């Protein structure tokens with residue numbers, strides 16, 4: 015498989031602040047990678063270096079084996095950043111055509127409008143679109159040059175649930191065409207869960223977890239037991255079961271975090287608790303994200319002492 019992006023021992027310092035700390039990873043062409051992490055983790059700085067907008071203090075960044083500073087490399091890029099202001103007066107179709115004119119082999123206008131679900135708005139002034147529609151327009155502009163790699167920074171901000179789902183489908187279809195690569199940052203973990211082949215979790219400038227969604231959940235080591243509790247079951251009885259790390263109630267639905275789900279269930283049955291409709295799972299990506307970032311923060315605290 016071809017390597018789309020390589021970061022080799024990359025660090026970035028701003029004065030005393032180390033924003034990115036000796037990071038090494040490569041991204042295969044044709045994959046969808048979500049870069050996740052809490053605020054200030056270093057995600058934007060990593061993306062800026064991949065784009066050639068920031069220079070690493072140490073280490074190397076390569077895209078298809080070339081420096082991202084080269085125009086020849088960047089012409090394969092499509093970029094959708096967080097804050098973009100659209101020019102006044104231009105209509106959606108005009109703006110899409112303007113962006114197409116920058117490239118040697120642009121996608122068709124109609125394809126781009128369809129990909130962004132903007133066909134019925136093509137005659138509207140871009141600045142008069144809603145926030146979610148403007149985001150979709152930025153996506154069409156990012157795709158104008160038929161890029162081999164697309165960088166998306168919080169792409170679905172402002173989109174409603176339907177728009178978000180159709181956007182995900184679109185991205186997946188795009189990635190399935192001959193080796194297109196998508197690198198996105200998002201704070202919507204269900205987004206990463208829905209579309210990413212691989213998660214890179216960053217914290218304090220380092221990569222603290224790297225794998226598929228299932229591998230990340232496994233690495234977090236969480237297990238969850240959920241069930242319905244009958245009307246007589248008290249919260250004390252649930253909290254008193256062995257190996258319960260945390261119990262969350264929503265009405266009569268109980269969700270327990272535990273390292274030993276079998277022992278929790280066995281004890282609940284042996285104690286004759288009125289519980290039914292059991293489910294055992296590894297939880298959501300969000301649960302893993304919280305556990306891994308807490309564990310990594312605790313480790314940092316420990317090493318700093």
Ligand SMILES: Nc1ncnc2c1ncn2[C@@H]1O[C@H](COP(=O)(O)OP(=O)(O)OP(=O)(O)O)[C@@H](O)[C@H]1O
Pocket residue numbers: 028031032033051052053054055056057058059060
């Ligand atoms: N130009 C800069 N000058 C000084 N410090 C910076 C600069 N850019 C980023 N930083 C610092 O580097 C660290 C990483 O910032 P970065 O924006 O990469 O994080 P992030 O993971 O993208 O955060 P967020 O999720 O909030 O967007 C932060 O502590 C930030 O304050």
